[in-house]
């Protein structure tokens with residue numbers, strides 16, 4: 077078997093062209109959506125992701141507001157920019173690029189954001205709304221994964237899903253989305269404390285690999301025909317991305333979202349969805 081590739085780049089391009097039409101309608105009503113980003117430090121990966129977000133904005137007609145601070149910025153300096161973005165009327169939604177430099181209290185920064193401008197869906201209020209089944213901006217990578225599965229017709233209802241990882245941007249929120257009535261999946265969350273990862277993986281219809289452990293998952297771990305989404309990011313000596321999923325998985329899986337080229341572009345597209353939805357709420 078050779079897996080069908082879940083092409084995040086092509087699917088993200090479709091979503092962006094749908095969004096461009098919605099942005100044009102908003103502009104007719106006098107509302108221009110604006111995405112703010114705050115990048116702290118000089119991590120080349122983070123810089124690339126932020127640049128990609130602004131390139132996407134330009135493609136769909138969303139205004140860009142870019143703020144940068146050096147790696148030496150203090151908690152107070154970062155908080156000052158967050159307050160400024162909360163107040164800026166041109167900024168209808170924004171993100172703080174994660175991770176922040178060591179020593180910065182990331183949770184405090186997220187808590188300080190205006191939840192109505194939280195384009196990442198990571199503010200505690202919005203994560204709480206998700207738990208309570210209330211409308212909220214959805215975390216971009218988990219929502220990107222669901223959107224990709226939906227567009228390729230991969231069934232989540234009744235599916236056994238294994239999420240590997242428990243980070244804030246993917247691992248924690250992913251099961252919250254997958255277990256909503258609309259998705260109706262059964263989710264097992266695995267992490268470094270899991271005793272027999274291979275046994276869990278072997279039962280899974282859908283695997284979301286978000287551990288950040290290079291080639292952790294191999295062909296022999298996967299149930300034939302399963303959908304495997306690789307969102308783990310490690311870098312090799314040349315700075316190239318190495319995912320959590322070994323390339324030999326393509327011989328066993330039914331669907332494979334590779335890394336790079338899979339969920340990354342979807343993360344960016346679903347961010348724009350959150351920005352446009354926030355602007356649409358504002359426009360009434």
Ligand SMILES: Nc1nc2c(c(=O)[nH]1)N[C@@H](CN(C=O)c1ccc(C(=O)N[C@@H](CCC(=O)O)C(=O)O)cc1)CN2
Nearest residue numbers: 125171172173174175196216245336337338340341343
């Ligand atoms: N505030 C946030 N910080 C981070 C998030 C997030 O959702 N919000 N997620 C990740 C990084 N991320 C978005 O910010 C992100 C990751 C990957 C991509 C992407 O397009 N990847 C490309 C490859 C790019 C490359 O070659 O380096 C791909 O997968 O094809 C976009 C955004 C952590 N931080």
